Amino acid sequence: MVKKNISFIKDCYGCGVCASICPKKIIKLDLNKDGFYEPNLFNEEACIQCGLCLYVCAYNDEKLSVESLQDIKGYAAWSNDEQVRRECTSGGIGFEIGKYLIEQGYKACGVKYNPELNRAEHFVASTIEEYIPSIKSKYLQSYSLSGFTQFNKTNKFFVTGTPCQIDSLRRYIKKLKIEENFVLLDFYCHGVPSMNMWKKYCLSVEKKIGKIRYASWRNKRTRWNKFSSQNNCTEKGNVIPWSDSKTILMCGEKSRDYVSSMSTGDMFFWFFLGDICLNKACYASCKYKQIKSAADIRLGDFWGKKYQNDIKGVNGLLALTNVGKSVVSSLENCTFKREEVSTIVEGQQEVSPKETIFKKYFLKAFASNMPIERIYSLFLVYRLPERLKNKALKVLHLR
Ligand SMILES: Cc1cc2nc3c(=O)[nH]c(=O)nc-3n(C[C@H](O)[C@H](O)[C@H](O)COP(=O)(O)OP(=O)(O)OC[C@H]3O[C@@H](n4cnc5c(N)ncnc54)[C@H](O)[C@@H]3O)c2cc1C
Structure with missing residues (x-):
């Protein structure tokens, strides 16, 4: 059977x-x-x-849970609240939507970092203050059940997640006939990296700073001064332009800052964006690139040329459904500039990353006892042809 x-x-x-x-x-x-x-x-x-x-x-299911969308409205957008914009990954619109819907009586389900378990996990907030830990992308696969099991038929929920999480959730709310109680938001998603890699990365950092108490990605400042509460992200230090903000900031119980950036060889970002440790489904089976989404609103970084000199952060936003359009038109204290959808998706992946034959060896290495530094050395060898090619192109260009 x-x-x-x-x-x-x-x-x-x-x-x-x-x-x-x-x-x-x-x-x-x-x-x-x-x-x-x-x-x-x-x-x-x-x-x-x-x-x-x-x-x-x-x-x-090979198909998305929604019919292909008509009349998508595209915007470049950001919060007018300077602090929100500075703390968030891009323009802070994700947080502004959560704030607005909480004021309208919704519960907001987002993702926070849990330093006890060194993982990202969904949680449900009923107040704006409770929702603050959702700020910033945690570039990990989130453990969703800590939030998703709290949905019910009586409350209204605003949920943020990866496109695949949101597509399944759309099926769930349709099946339970509670679709009108939900607003769904997804984002352009590069994919999610292996937790084996992340755990090794944490072990390596913990040797320097003790048990991690705070971790955040894509920071627009080089330091912070309060880490005891995830709620209090009062970061300080030099400003990092948004487009260069591929950084990780951590604080350990020995109370020392750990700051690492991709431009100076951060192992996490190189492994993640080097596409050697993504989930199998992020390669062949991701059907959510560009405008393919089951959400009401899609957000992302505005990677196209138009706002490349903006150092504070700009969201590319697609209002996909009438629900999404209505939420966007209700947001005050945010700037929206209409843009063609083709301009918004510029710089986003058109297709899923290619799964190379080396990926399985890297995944095996992350699951083994091999120290992460050694795996990184192997990664640099793996990237050597590409690095030489890039160098050659640079030299030719200079000539
Ligand atoms: C794994 C991952 C891959 C991404 N890939 C891309 C990409 O290729 N291109 C691009 O333009 N943007 C990508 N993003 C989205 C981007 O980083 C920003 O989150 C987005 O631009 C919204 O920024 P913001 O300033 O509005 O809000 P932020 O304050 O940054 O809010 C982030 C929102 O994302 C939610 N969130 C955080 N971490 C996770 C997680 N692990 N899983 C599910 N939800 C989470 C939070 O709950 C919050 O609502 C990715 C995000 C993640 C988590």
Whole structure:
């Protein structure tokens, strides 16, 4: 008999929506051997074969949960609140939408960094203050169940997630007939890196600064002075232009700042953006590039040429549905400039990254006892042909 449950699904998006909808609560999300979340049906005998887990699974469907979208409105956008704009990854519109919807009585479900477990996880906030830890992209695969299991049929929710998380969630709210209670936001997504890599990175940093108490990515300042509360991101130090902000800032219990940036060889960003440790589904099975989305609103960095000299951060925003358009038109204290959709998607990936034959060796290395510094040396060798090519092009250009 064909099984009507997710027991045969492997290497999926790891969105966790199957576990959230299971009426028997017999699905959990575990990290697989490569360091990515995967559903695990731990008590198959109790399964009633209702098929709900498969119904909501975006990985199990070649198509998106929504028809192709018409009349998408594109904007360059940013918060007019200088502090919000400085603390957020791009223009701070993600936070401004959450703030506005909380004021309208919604609960906001976003992602915070949990330093106890060294992971990113979804959580639900009822007040603007509670929502502050959602600020900034955590470039990790989030553990979604800590937030998604709190959805109910009575409250209204605003949810931010990766495009695949949001596509499954759209199926969930349609199935439970609670779509009108939800506003969904996704972002352009490069993919998510292996947690095995992240854990090794943390171990290496913890040797220098002790147990990590705070971690943040894409900072627009080089230092901060308060780290004891994730809620209080009063960063200080020199300003880093937004376009150069591929940085990680951490603080450990020995209370020393750890600052690392891609331009000076940060291992995390090179492994992540070097595409050698993304989830399998981020390569072949990602169907969410450019304008393909099941969300009401899509956000991203405005990577195109038009705002490249803006050092504070600009969002590229697509209002995809009537719900999305209505939210955008209600936002005060933000600047919106209409832009062609083609201008917004400029600089975003057109297709998923290519899975090279070396990827599986790197994933094996991250799962082994090999120190991350040694893996990074191997990575530099792996990138040597590309680096030589880039150098040659530079020299030719200079001539
Ligand atoms: C893994 C990942 C890959 C990305 N890839 C790209 C890309 O290729 N191109 C691009 O333009 N933008 C990408 N982004 C989005 C970008 O970094 C910004 O989040 C976006 O521009 C919104 O910025 P903001 O200033 O409005 O809000 P911010 O203050 O930065 O808010 C970030 C929002 O994202 C949510 N979030 C944070 N981390 C995660 C996570 N791990 N999983 C799910 N939700 C999360 C938070 O809850 C918050 O609502 C990516 C983000 C992530 C997390």
